[in-house]
Amino acid sequence: MMFPCVLGELITDSYAHYVFAEDTKVLWTAPAKGETLVLPGENTPCHCRSPFSGKLKGAFNVPFSLLLPEAAELAGNAGALMRYRLPCSYSPRFSVVTITYRIFTVVTHNSLLKPNHTVGSQVSYTAKTKPEFPSVPRQLAYQEHSPLIGPDGDPDGWLTLPPIKIQGTAFSSRPVEVTYTLSLAKPLSYTRGSAIPLHLSVDCDDVQALDLLSSPHAPMIRLMRTISLGYDVGGGYLSSRKLDLARAKSLNLITFKDLTERVQTGGWWPLPAYDRTSTARRELQGEIHLPPTIGATAHLGRYDYYYEVAVYPPELAGFSSSRSGRLQSVPVDICTLYTNGPRPIAYSPPKYSDIVRVQEEPATRYNTFSAGKLIYYWNKDLRELTYSYLIVYP
Numbered sequence: 001m002m003f004p005c006v007l008g009e010l011i012t013d014s015y016a017h018y019v020f021a022e023d024t025k026v027l028w029t030a031p032a033k034g035e036t037l038v039l040p041g042e043n044t045p046c047h048c049r050s051p052f053s054g055k056l057k058g059a060f061n062v063p064f065s066l067l068l069p070e071a072a073e074l075a076g077n078a079g080a081l082m083r084y085r086l087p088c089s090y091s092p093r094f095s096v097v098t099i100t101y102r103i104f105t106v107v108t109h110n111s112l113l114k115p116n117h118t119v120g121s122q123v124s125y126t127a128k129t130k131p132e133f134p135s136v137p138r139q140l141a142y143q144e145h146s147p148l149i150g151p152d153g154d155p156d157g158w159l160t161l162p163p164i165k166i167q168g169t170a171f172s173s174r175p176v177e178v179t180y181t182l183s184l185a186k187p188l189s190y191t192r193g194s195a196i197p198l199h200l201s202v203d204c205d206d207v208q209a210l211d212l213l214s215s216p217h218a219p220m221i222r223l224m225r226t227i228s229l230g231y232d233v234g235g236g237y238l239s240s241r242k243l244d245l246a247r248a249k250s251l252n253l254i255t256f257k258d259l260t261e262r263v264q265t266g267g268w269w270p271l272p273a274y275d276r277t278s279t280a281r282r283e284l285q286g287e288i289h290l291p292p293t294i295g296a297t298a299h300l301g302r303y304d305y306y307y308e309v310a311v312y313p314p315e316l317a318g319f320s321s322s323r324s325g326r327l328q329s330v331p332v333d334i335c336t337l338y339t340n341g342p343r344p345i346a347y348s349p350p351k352y353s354d355i356v357r358v359q360e361e362p363a364t365r366y367n368t369f370s371a372g373k374l375i376y377y378w379n380k381d382l383r384e385l386t387y388s389y390l391i392v393y394p
Helices: 136-144 207-213
Strands: 002-012 017-024 071-075 081-085 097-107 117-123 158-160 164-170 174-185 189-191 195-203 220-229 257-265 267-270 281-289 298-300 303-312 319-321 328-335 356-358 365-369 372-379 384-390
Touching (some): 017 071, 081 298, 164 207, 174 207, 174 303, 174 328, 195 207, 207 319, 257 281
Parallel strands (some): 189 328
Antiparallel strands (some): 071 081, 097 117, 158 174, 164 174, 164 319, 174 195, 195 281, 220 257, 220 303, 298 303, 303 328, 365 372, 372 384
16 A cells, blocks of 8 residues: 655654644555556556555656645634644744644555555645734835834824833932833734834833933833643653544643743834923834744644733833833734735844743743653753653652
């Protein structure tokens, strides 16, 4: 028997393979006694008086096509059955999960002494996702290469988040309170290789502190990425069997494996439409550049690959914040294709920083299974989340 196959697989860091998409076609089967023999790629049949026991010799041209489904039906975090778009290929180093697609052909033999032959290769899969249309004023700005209109002039084109009050000490002596109001361009879906437009209002009664906290280097607005896995990582441990993702064991929310990364930090420039000596507000415009190689947002059952724009306290030499860690965040979608219409433009030179893996809260997570125990712990010296295996022998 000879059959090609294409597989979409989710592979955990314990090498458990789960299949979420598959298509197979049988190209040729050795006929039994009394059946018609048709050689691969040929249409000339001949009658078999005895079971076929010969060997195929020569070159055969056998055309075929395989079709991946557009979506996979899996149970989500709430337990309900849902349809999920197939995720893009994802295979980084030291990740909790890998998404791969393979195409291969298997040739089986009617002999216990002769192993099956398999030949194939991994292929890259990219889902076609587009953002929704931006507002008309933003489309005109892209078309005319003019500055973007802010939330006051284009209220339908921006999502304004609730204000954040940040208290701290300025110049090592004066207690101050600053209010950040962040706006993101709607819709909250952006194409990789473009930029996320931002607008920030900074309010403070102390004019000197206001000038400090509204400088282009003060706001810490970052694009964060989280890979979350809610499947049992040991389900396929020490096993080469093909496992269906729909039958994989699920974890509770406490034992979910999350990996968070800092992708990019926003850049800012001041808007000059105010009098610096008479107002307690400053307006900044900025953007987060999206590297063209980052992965797109994906959800597949209890596997999530998503992004958030997060607000952090300012990191300045003349200001010490009383709060640390993430102050506010909003989820955004990263797409692979541009929508129809004017293509988004960047208003500042592209600047891509290295993706850094972070852990915002110290945590120790245990995930037990039959082969041993997977231990996660927070390394204070390296400032990263590491893990190791503890094998338990009966």
